[in-house]
Amino acid sequence: MSIQQARAATDRLLPGLTERLRNRGLMALEQAEPAELCALFRESGAAALLVPTQAGGMGAAPSDTLAVLRAVGSLCPSLAVMMTMHHHTIATIVQLGGIVPAADELLGAIAANQLLVASAFAEGKPGSAIFNASLKASAVEGGYLLNGSKKPCTMSHGMDVIVAGVAPASGDGQGFAVIFAEGSGIVRERFWQTPVLAASDSNALVFRDVFVPDDMVLLAEGEGAEQAAEVAQAASLSGLCWFQLMVGASYLGVASALVERLLGRRGVADLQLAQLAIELEGAYQALLGTASLLQQTDAADPALYSQALCTRFSVQAAIERASNLAVELLGGMSFIASDEVAYLLAASRAIGFHPVSRMAAVPMLADYLRQTTETAVSAGEPAHV
Template identity: 40%
Template sequence: MTMHHHTIAGMMAASYFFPDLEKLLSLVARNDLLVASGFAEGRAHSDILASTMTVEKTADGYVVNGSKKPCTMTHHFDVITFGVNYIDPEGRTHLGIGAGLAGDPRIERKKFWGVPHLQAADSHEVIFNNLVVPESMMHFSNTVDEQLDEDQQGMGNHLFAIWFQLLAAASYLGMASALVSRALTAGKGSPEDRALLLIDLQGATMALQGLATSIDENRFLRADLARAQATRFSVQEAVNRIGTRAFELMGGMAFISSEEVAYLLVATRVLAFHPTSRVASSAFLCEQLG
């Protein structure tokens, strides 16, 4: 559901660059449709919107081939959205957002998620086999980077990335807070131990609230993306500290008697695997924030 909300929020924010997206959003809202996010391609250290999908213009619209993984809600979506890079006859690359419907036989699902943690996300591989996407369901940016100044370039990418950093970090902080709640309810540890948990939790929460405010103010420049990534990595470290400390405070009997405690500890660590990676971001963060 986080990825459903990320996709919808991202498309709403992107309507400045993709004005026709409003039609798709209206369709989703009117019919209470569940939207899957098909942007990742399982390639390490790559931009989530840098697609390897092939797109061919035809009289019927666009023919799309390729694979996206992991895609959320693989077997439960009504509409799947996906990113493409289309090269027009003049050789220009256009960032595009396409959509397909669940019942289309040219959309194939393939099991991808092999571990027990977070399986409820139903994140597997979706393969597009000559999927015909009508022009009404394929939307391209109406603003190319060459028309923007240096600070504004890439804003179409940035807004999706900033929204994702906020929602993903908030979701995993929620998992960590579930561990904190169990430790506090059990009255484990000293007041100082419990205060450390609350300090970390409060600090991470306030950082995310600050990031949410910048989104409300439509701040999607390169420096804003760097601050969003820095916030996410800061929260990620806080989540790791909170999870480990709460796990230790609850003690071995809680670990032995409840699968939930160990499950939550492992699940909180998965934030590290979501884009963008710290390695891929390091040079950019030094450039923008150093």
């Protein structure tokens, strides 16, 4: 699917969004107040893109979701980052449907009111402290008090709901909390200093005795802790898998915008354009293939997360190669004459700052390779790697 096909899919699902983004222009959008992008997000209907149809949402297929993120990333990277954070959190909430009473109610409210959802998870790898490094929950009458911080958190001022990873203050455990931002007492503090992707409004959220009712929390402690822990782990794995694919699609859109600026230019050889096509479309097909696998496979399988990470880092490398080549072919005069080329190049590099970092993923991916090789050998198959 080319960038034009991705935009066509976006026009079908979210009519008028790409036209509004084009008309506003890249730099105007990236220098806009975050409230403007939040308004575009809501007005497009995109908040309900991944909400199941039974909850009143669009129930978009993974391929459509990735197309939307790629298309939006090519026109407004900051909005694509906002959408990535929102949609991967929705994917997590969907896993909690029928288990956490607040989850089904929340999905319906998101679809009906175009609520924007931020994520406040402590990033990590499966089996490690995904939740407990972020927020601590202390039990009180009728619910819990949350303390801690999340930084950065995208849509820090514009979100309506926060889904947070929490851990009991009194001991071990993990879980989720759903917090409605209005009236919660959450404090926003400035955190993002660079102009690149500043419109995504990624700042610090500080929780000081923020109250959350019992029915808005799934916490794996005490009686039923083991079952709750399994639910929380499965939901987090699913959300983390989707995050890797969504962030890949969003930044692939940024690289696509750089490459698009080459088309129609004189002096660009077919061989160079072919190389760019291989990088962009090969990466996109990898995202689609892994998304299809995620749909068909138990999302609680840690091996699936390793596969999602392999795809993400492969796509990240393709983005780096394509954007470098595109900027070189555009030439110094294009870099000098317009701030768009420099901005897109800088924005494309931000994929490397999203969790999980390459260094944090190394032990997990090495173990994954060892395990798959050992499994093949024990089955009497050649140990191809």
